[in-house]
Amino acid sequence: AQSVTQLDSQVPVFEEAPVELRCNYSSSVSVYLFWYVQYPNQGLQLLLKYLSGSTLVKGINGFEAEFNKSQTSFHLRKPSVHISDTAEYFCAVFTGGGNKLTFGTGTQLKVEL
Amino acid sequence: DGGITQSPKYLFRKEGQNVTLSCEQNLNHDAMYWYRQDPGQGLRLIYYSQIVNDFQKGDIAEGYSVSREKKESFPLTVTSAQKNPTAFYLCASSIAGVYNEQFFGPGTRLTVL
Numbered sequence: 178a179q180s181v182t183q184l185d186s187q188v189p190v191f192e193e194a195p196v197e198l199r200c201n202y203s204s205s206v207s208v209y210l211f212w213y214v215q216y217p218n219q220g221l222q223l224l225l226k227y228l229s230g231s232t233l234v235k236g237i238n239g240f241e242a243e244f245n246k247s248q249t250s251f252h253l254r255k256p257s258v259h260i261s262d263t264a265e266y267f268c269a270v271f272t273g274g275g276n277k278l279t280f281g282t283g284t285q286l287k288v289e290l
Numbered sequence: 291d292g293g294i295t296q297s298p299k300y301l302f303r304k305e306g307q308n309v310t311l312s313c314e315q316n317l318n319h320d321a322m323y324w325y326r327q328d329p330g331q332g333l334r335l336i337y338y339s340q341i342v343n344d345f346q347k348g349d350i351a352e353g354y355s356v357s358r359e360k361k362e363s364f365p366l367t368v369t370s371a372q373k374n375p376t377a378f379y380l381c382a383s384s385i386a387g388v389y390n391e392q393f394f395g396p397g398t399r400l401t402v403l
Contacts, residue, residue, distance in 0.1 A: 186330065209389045220294075220380055220394030221333075228389060267332060271389055277323075277348065278392070282332040 181270050183281035190258055191289055198253040198284045200242075200268035210251040211269040211278065212242055221267060227251065238262070263288045292317045294395035296381050301400045303375075311366045311398045313381035319393070320386040322364035326350060327378040327397075336379075339364055340386055368400065375402045 182201045190196045202208060209228050213221040225236025232244040242253045251268060268281040294315045303309045315322065321340045325333040335348030339358040353372025358364055364383075368375045378399050382392040 211391075213394075218397070218399075220382075220396050221392075222394070223391045226389075226391065277335055277338060280325075280333040282330060 181268050181279055181281035183268055183284050185284050186282070187285045187287065189287045189289060192260055193257050195256050196254065196258050196262075196286065198266050198268075198286065200251045200253065200281060202249050202251065202268075202270045204249070204270065204272045206272050209271040210242075210244060211271075212236065212240070212251075212253050213267045213269060213280075214238075215265045215267065215283075217264075224253070224266070258286070258288050260288050260290070262286060294381060294383055294393055296379075296395035296398050299396065299398060301398055303400070303402050305402055306370045308370060309368050309375075309400065311368070311379055311381075311400070313364045313366065313395060314362055315364075315381075315383045315393075315395075316362060317383055317393060318361070319383035320361070321384045322358070323382040323384075323392065324348075324354075324356065324364070324366045325380045325382065327380055333380065336366065375400060 180203045211226045212224040214224050215221045224240050225234045227234045227244045235241045240255050265283045265285050267283045269278045271278050297312045323338040324336040327333050334350050336354050337356040339345035342361050345358050355367045378397050380397045381395040384390045384392045
């Protein structure tokens with residue numbers, strides 16, 4: 178069965194500093210990987226996705242992620258965060274079996290002045 | 291504007307009562323999903339439907355029921371058999387093929403008193 182691990186439940190960071198949110202998955206087959214963002218009391222919005230091709234994926238709001246097959250990771254990065262980036266971020270994986278996404282437990286990013 | 295609507299935003303029910311959560315989409319998507327979100331647990335799939343008049347159980351279907359009589363609508367009933375129904379419920383839809391982006395509604399927060 179596929180699984181997704183987001184090791185950091187909370188990440189505090191100062192405004193304009195860089196940030197990395199970690200995501201590891203377990204699967205021995207080809208995967209599709211996603212990052213979603215959730216602002217308080219709202220639904221989720223897609224930030225970016227990796228289906229195939231270039232391992233560096235660029236998304237909305239200046240975020241990017243790198244797919245690393247050997248380390249089974251798909252970490253999310255932003256070189257300079259803004260207060261408005263404060264939200265919860267979810268990594269998700271689909272491996273083709275069961276026809277459904279598996280979500281991680283989420284990482285709460287808190288940007289401080 | 292195209293999107294997904296969920297109603298109501300907040301819902302209170304007494305223990306032992308069934309309650310139905312509404313989800314409507316005008317994106318012409320074939321697939322629809324229901325997730326449950328609890329703090330620290332991420333999103334867990336309750337039910338999903340890839341076509342009208344057909345749906346499949348997700349990871350935590352016990353105590354829930356759904357119907358898919360119209361392409362636009364995918365209501366979720368939380369029955370009295372669900373032992374711990376208080377949670378945030380999210381509906382999503384996508385083009386058929388789970389590697390496609392899922393679009394989320396704003397969610398319904400259900401509190402059972």
